[in-house]
Amino acid sequence: MNISExxxxxxTDFLQSLGHRPVKIRCGQYWYLSPLRTENTPSFKVNDPTNEWYDFGIAEGGGIIELAMLLYQTSNINEVLRLVSAQADSVPCSRSRPFCPLPGRIEDTMKNITVSPLNHYALLSYLHSRSIDTGIAQRYCKEIHYDLYRRHYFAIAFENVSGGYEMRNPYYKGCIRKKDISIIEYAAGGKQEHVCIFEGFTDFLSYQTLLKQNNAIVCVQGMCDHIIMNSVSNLKKTLEVLGEYKYIHCYLDNDLAGEKTTETIAGLYGIRVVNEAIRYIDYKDLNDCLRGKRR
Incomplete structure (x- = not known):
């Protein structure tokens, strides 16, 4: 087999041929006990639709070739191709799946993109329905307009450090341009002792709303920086910028991905890390907490 094949x-078939079976399957996401190390709780995820993996314990991921390099402990591509091919040939059910190229990102087909201050009544109404303070949202977000398939659309836009925008409206959630983390500094050019980490910008806006309400969920009333991951798949990028902080507060989701992400951060930075998700343990995330929507 060549690289394309x-x-x-x-x-998932390759892992099964090696004796690894998923502990949990949900919405095309397969969770395993990591085949790369010893653990008791699954923290290795395979996104079957995109055929990509991510190990939250080591903050690494990629495709089947990157996985095989780690499993077989070699960076020699020819050797990796030989070993994977032999494994696939040894188990008929794990032979190559019919090639079906994934559709391109819908964001790549958007045209006439414009970014402006957040003022559209429909977007502000959506934020209000999520109990998010609209004044706070206008401070940190913009609105983005674009054409798609000859129709005009718009969404809330939240910028990341690479100049990309996380986009959201009641019917759509995505990212235009490059996917990356977002960093909100308390003072430009200088790191604070405390940093709070959020999975998405809706959580960050919810936190700011709770802060305005003097809610006990908020752990830091004074000077603090904020990192918005914009996806737990950005964990590696997040870890790279945490080293300068003395106190790290994790406000992630109360689900498996959120728990594993927090565990990984704590594994690297130890007692500097506080799992603040226990403050809203009866809720899936900060926005559900803000809305009083228990699990």
């Missing part, structure tokens, strides 16, 4: 092999 190996990439067509489903990672």
């Amino acid at each position: 190996v990439k067509q092999i489903r990672i």
